[in-house]
Amino acid sequence: MNRNKVICKCRKLTKGDVADAVEQGAVSFRQVKKATRAGDACGHCKKKIKKLIRKLTEDHNQAAEKRR
Numbered sequence: 001m002n003r004n005k006v007i008c009k010c011r012k013l014t015k016g017d018v019a020d021a022v023e024q025g026a027v028s029f030r031q032v033k034k035a036t037r038a039g040d041a042c043g044h045c046k047k048k049i050k051k052l053i054r055k056l057t058e059d060h061n062q063a064a065e066k067r068r
Protein backbone atom coordinates (compact mmCIF):
# COMPACT_ATOMS: atom_id res chain seq x y z
CA MET A 1 0.00 0.00 0.00
CA ASN A 2 1.22 3.45 -0.89
CA ARG A 3 0.72 5.36 2.37
CA ASN A 4 1.24 8.70 0.61
CA LYS A 5 -1.58 8.25 -1.90
CA VAL A 6 -4.35 10.78 -1.28
CA ILE A 7 -7.65 9.01 -0.64
CA CYS A 8 -9.78 12.01 0.40
CA LYS A 9 -9.08 15.08 -1.70
CA CYS A 10 -11.35 17.38 0.29
CA ARG A 11 -9.51 16.75 3.55
CA LYS A 12 -6.15 16.01 1.93
CA LEU A 13 -5.98 12.68 3.71
CA THR A 14 -3.78 9.83 2.58
CA LYS A 15 -4.15 6.09 2.85
CA GLY A 16 -1.56 6.34 5.62
CA ASP A 17 -3.84 8.65 7.61
CA VAL A 18 -6.65 6.10 7.34
CA ALA A 19 -4.27 3.25 8.22
CA ASP A 20 -3.12 5.14 11.32
CA ALA A 21 -6.74 5.63 12.43
CA VAL A 22 -7.41 1.91 11.93
CA GLU A 23 -4.27 1.05 13.90
CA GLN A 24 -5.54 3.24 16.71
CA GLY A 25 -8.75 1.23 16.86
CA ALA A 26 -11.15 2.68 14.29
CA VAL A 27 -12.85 -0.27 12.60
CA SER A 28 -15.71 1.38 10.73
CA PHE A 29 -16.09 4.23 8.27
CA ARG A 30 -17.92 6.21 10.94
CA GLN A 31 -15.03 5.82 13.40
CA VAL A 32 -12.42 6.71 10.79
CA LYS A 33 -14.49 9.72 9.79
CA LYS A 34 -14.67 10.84 13.42
CA ALA A 35 -10.92 10.39 13.88
CA THR A 36 -9.75 11.96 10.62
CA ARG A 37 -12.72 13.90 9.14
CA ALA A 38 -12.33 11.75 6.03
CA GLY A 39 -15.44 11.74 3.89
CA ASP A 40 -17.29 14.50 5.69
CA ALA A 41 -17.23 16.96 2.78
CA CYS A 42 -18.28 15.75 -0.70
CA GLY A 43 -18.38 12.07 0.30
CA HIS A 44 -16.93 10.79 -2.97
CA CYS A 45 -14.15 8.98 -1.14
CA LYS A 46 -16.51 7.02 1.12
CA LYS A 47 -16.46 3.82 -0.98
CA LYS A 48 -12.67 3.84 -1.30
CA ILE A 49 -12.21 4.45 2.41
CA LYS A 50 -14.63 1.68 3.35
CA LYS A 51 -12.77 -0.71 1.04
CA LEU A 52 -9.43 0.27 2.56
CA ILE A 53 -10.73 -0.18 6.12
CA ARG A 54 -12.02 -3.65 5.17
CA LYS A 55 -8.64 -4.56 3.67
CA LEU A 56 -6.68 -3.23 6.63
CA THR A 57 -8.84 -4.97 9.23
CA GLU A 58 -8.69 -8.25 7.24
CA ASP A 59 -4.89 -8.00 7.03
CA HIS A 60 -4.77 -7.32 10.75
CA ASN A 61 -7.00 -10.32 11.52
CA GLN A 62 -4.96 -12.59 9.24
CA ALA A 63 -1.75 -11.51 10.95
CA ALA A 64 -3.33 -12.23 14.34
CA GLU A 65 -4.41 -15.68 13.10
CA LYS A 66 -0.85 -16.49 11.98
CA ARG A 67 0.51 -15.59 15.40
CA ARG A 68 -1.74 -18.18 17.08
Ligand code: FES
Nearest residue numbers: 008010042043045
Ligand atom coordinates in the same frame (compact mmCIF):
# COMPACT_ATOMS: atom_id res chain seq x y z
S1 FES B 1 -12.97 13.40 -1.29
FE1 FES B 1 -13.35 12.84 0.75
S2 FES B 1 -14.97 14.14 1.37
FE2 FES B 1 -14.55 14.76 -0.64
